[in-house]
Amino acid sequence: MNQAPNDKTPDESNERTSKHFIEQAIDSDLAGGRFTSVQTRFPPEPNGYLHIGHAKSICLNFGLAQKHSGTCNLRFDDTNPSKEETEYVESIMEDVQWLGFQWDNLHYTSDYFDQLYDWAERLISEGKAYVCDLSPEDTRTYRGTVTEPGVNSPHRDRSPEENLDLFRRMKTGEFPDGSRTLRAKIDMAAPNLNLRDPVMYRIMRAHHHRTGDKWCIYPMYDWAHGQSDSIEGISFSVCTLEFEQHRPLYDWYCNALQIHHPRQIEFARLNITYTVLSKRKLLQLVQENHVTGWDDPRMPTISGLRRRGYTPEAIRNFATDVGVAKFNSTIDAVRLENAVREHLNRIASRRMVVFDPIKLTITNWPKGHVEMMQAVNNPEDETAGTREVPFSGSLLIGSDDFREEAPRKFFRLKKGGAVRLRGGYIVDCQDVVKDEAGNITEILCTYDPETKSGQDNSGRKVKGTIHWVSQAHCQEIDVRNYDRLFSTENPDQAKDGKSFLDNLNPDSLSTVSGFAEPAISGAQIGDRFQFERLGYYVVDPDTTAEKLIFNRIVPLRDSWGKMVAKGKAN
């Protein structure tokens, strides 16, 4: 398993000490000699964009191979040309690499169509498969129900010779779409419906994104997947829980063919509160324009998270953090947010940006004087260095940070109070200026020259520190504040007559102007910052030479906001 050159390997410190059930199964198979090495694969169908749930599977499969010095392939499970497109193939490759993984081999199930066909003829010759003329509806009826056994197809006992002839003619296009199938001859009375003579091939004239019009018969998932695993020498075929009852069929095909027999192991797929992780629903959100596209920063897709500003490392940490088990669980959305906060706190450079500004004038500041302050880029990382921030007599602060009258627990600026301007001086508020309507238009302060940041020997202590920008030096930016796409914990849980779309959060996006310190200029698309005391933000690709556009990745934890919300801020 190789590493993509553009990214680091998953953080070793994040590794769990105990082994989950798949690692335990691998250990025992290795010890017992069933396998001698670990080969895995990530097998997406190219019919949609990858999402955070796939990220869990990617981290699992590549991680398992990595841990055991094995290999992990990327294989596109492209057996249904009616749904699959090259656009999806490309996005999937990009997303896997962006997450920090590089596959050992790139394969397509369609590469194995010839081999699959040959194997099918072999099963026919051995009397283990037959051509069935039942219509799709009749096939369903004959299968029986969950409580009653099925009925044998009237074509079940055709001779191998006749089946071979029919199957070859299916291949050459002699029969119309849907008129015949090739089925495995197993047991129409099996309690597991997957074993009631499952369809192996259907006739379908559709243009395939790779094989073009070469084929008019296409293999079904069960017939293609395990055989592809086998061809690639996969040892552990890891998949999600809904394939559990397919395992007997997976095993049946490998046994019937007497080929290399991988072990299929199922785990629970990822669910997260306040989001949907179904390809169908994500597609619907895109097609019906509830979002701007697959990479809308509110989408749980890899491309959406990337544009939102999430880092590959944060996603990987999240994926290992949630664990692997067979229990159907739902992870709190806050854990994903915590993962990105944790990483960005370590790596994001700090900047000061003011929203909803109010003017603060320092009355005792020398007129026209500008002083360059040295501000620390990242208190968590000394190597991040410092930057210069201009301080002047005309500043802007957030109106949230000022109150004419305020409760005791309000640590910010109030009339008659003092506050530290981060990286600058302590200021005392003397007065406010109001317009005719009584709105505060300007805050009048004096600064204390003895309290310069970094060289304050005054001994003065103030409870609060707020951020600011110099009015004459700041730069206006656009900021897109994203919130959760859905307003309910489980969007799928909709009242009768309603759908998950009714649970969309109408306030998931709001755009505001911000006033940033000059050091923000030159920020490149994809650069991430912490706007001090507010949150983490990333430069969006919509940015132009004239204006920087930022996406809010995630806000900082806000214990003051929490107190206010609970009415404890007195």
Add this chain to the structure above:
RNA sequence: UGCCCCGUGGUGUAAUGGUAACACUACUGAUUUUGGUUCAGUCAUUUUAGGUUCGAGUCCUAACGGGGUAACCA
């Protein structure tokens, strides 16, 4: 309704017959030139009932609860 899988704090994940642990959340408190970060503390008789055993979260049986499954989708 048949079959299969799964039930451990608010949410997840451990404990592999021998003291229920860790993370996140929540709540306390400390530190702090970000109400961020960091640090400390508090929060469970393992769904229920039987059984096996010196001893059961773990093994057996049943009930209850949750999920999957009846496509010529994957």
